[in-house]
Amino acid sequence: MRRHAAIIGGGIGGLATAIALGNDGWRVTVHERDAALPATGTALGMWPAALRALDAVKAGHAVRATGCPQESGEVRRPDGSRIVTIRTPAGGPVHLISRPALLGILHRAASAAADLRFADPVDDPARLDADLIVAADGVFSRTRERLFGPAYRARHSGATAWRGTVDGMATSTFVEVWGRGVNFGVTPQEGGRTNWFAAAAAPAGSFHPGAETAVLRRMFGGWAAPVGPVLEAVTEPGILRHDVYVTPPLPSHVSGNAVLIGDAHAMTPDLGRGACEALVDAVTLAACLRETSTTAEGLRDYDRRRRPVTRRLARMAGAAGRLSRVRHALPVRDGLLRASMLAGPPA
Numbered sequence: 001m002r003r004h005a006a007i008i009g010g011g012i013g014g015l016a017t018a019i020a021l022g023n024d025g026w027r028v029t030v031h032e033r034d035a036a037l038p039a040t041g042t043a044l045g046m047w048p049a050a051l052r053a054l055d056a057v058k059a060g061h062a063v064r065a066t067g068c069p070q071e072s073g074e075v076r077r078p079d080g081s082r083i084v085t086i087r088t089p090a091g092g093p094v095h096l097i098s099r100p101a102l103l104g105i106l107h108r109a110a111s112a113a114a115d116l117r118f119a120d121p122v123d124d125p126a127r128l129d130a131d132l133i134v135a136a137d138g139v140f141s142r143t144r145e146r147l148f149g150p151a152y153r154a155r156h157s158g159a160t161a162w163r164g165t166v167d168g169m170a171t172s173t174f175v176e177v178w179g180r181g182v183n184f185g186v187t188p189q190e191g192g193r194t195n196w197f198a199a200a201a202a203p204a205g206s207f208h209p210g211a212e213t214a215v216l217r218r219m220f221g222g223w224a225a226p227v228g229p230v231l232e233a234v235t236e237p238g239i240l241r242h243d244v245y246v247t248p249p250l251p252s253h254v255s256g257n258a259v260l261i262g263d264a265h266a267m268t269p270d271l272g273r274g275a276c277e278a279l280v281d282a283v284t285l286a287a288c289l290r291e292t293s294t295t296a297e298g299l300r301d302y303d304r305r306r307r308p309v310t311r312r313l314a315r316m317a318g319a320a321g322r323l324s325r326v327r328h329a330l331p332v333r334d335g336l337l338r339a340s341m342l343a344g345p346p347a
């Protein structure tokens with residue numbers, strides 16, 4: 001009889017897992033809380049390891065054809081001077097693709113491989129009858145809390161983020177600008193759009209509904225291009241504002257027949273790697289289950305292969321975020337950033 005996997009969450013990690021397991025002969029059900037895929041969203045950088053994971057679920061070609069390839073980027077100061085060049089790792093360029101486009105590609109493939117149920121939230125995995133339960137329900141994962149307890153609830157990282165896109169203003173470069181405790185990034189996005197993001201330290205929930213544009217213009221006013229022109233073009237309805245949350249390190253990413261993937265064990269977005277690692281989690285999980293004789297053995301193997309890597313990246317992302325929000329001794333900060341780039345981006 002076919003083994004049955006129940007996947008909680010139909011985001012990037014959940015859909016990729018559905019394709020990978022479905023292609024391996026599993027009967028797969030995806031339970032997604034939302035009624036439909038998101039219609040709007042900003043760009044995600046797909047690093048070479050993520051593109052290889054997408055190839056494994058036969059979605060790499062569509063992502064490369066849709067996304068904007070990027071060989072390098074720069075970190076600058078507000079006056080436009082360069083602090084450091086960011087080189088992408090060996091293995092090819094990073095491809096920037098919007099979340100809706102990526103989810104659309106994954107959804108098309110997952111529809112053929114799995115039973116996808118929208119508007120179907122799962123707050124207690126015990127209600128699911130399956131050989132394998134995959135918690136792909138994001139940073140606020142209810143499944144993680146049920147399995148590991150309230151000590152592993154997501155915690156505010158101390159940072160907040162704004163994101164959006166600007167139409168009719170194409171850019172071909174990835175630029176991140178670091179000021180005094182605040183930063184602003186600009187990247188290309190498919191469809192000739194410009195993707196932007198900003199981050200600052202702020203207490204959780206200190207939002208300004210209807211007035212975020214004014215907050216951003218106060219914070220980043222007078223900064224050199226591309227920040228200035230992008231800020232001029234930003235309009236209030238298009239702004240996404242989220243506080244940044246992380247999960248504490250877990251003793252395991254597996255509990256019984258349940259396994260956490262992607263943001264169910266989240267890092268901060270400072271390396272731009274969360275979605276990439278969700279994809280790598282998905283295909284590694286499928287490979288571990290394929291290469292071992294029991295589900296329990298496969299899950300142990302997955303935990304052994306993925307938990308140390310994602311913990312290391314989470315530590316590096318946290319450190320990068322702290323460095324980017326330094327308010328004093330900026331020349332020392334710039335030197336540390338340059339030194340950290342000498343080894344190249346983390347594999």
Ligand SMILES: Cc1cc2nc3c(=O)[nH]c(=O)nc-3n(C[C@H](O)[C@H](O)[C@H](O)COP(=O)(O)OP(=O)(O)OC[C@H]3O[C@@H](n4cnc5c(N)ncnc54)[C@H](O)[C@@H]3O)c2cc1C
Nearest residue numbers: 009011012013033045121122138262263272273274275276
């Ligand atoms: C500002 C910012 C910039 C970023 N930039 C990048 C980048 O450049 N590159 C990159 O790789 N990553 C980036 N990330 C990280 C990336 O967005 C996440 O790591 C990624 O979305 C994680 O995917 P996921 O599928 O694990 O979780 P999610 O995308 O959060 O998906 C979880 C899914 O589960 C569903 N769900 C939640 N609860 C339930 C429930 N109880 N029952 C059923 N379904 C449920 C949700 O509706 C959602 O569809 C960025 C993040 C931020 C905040």
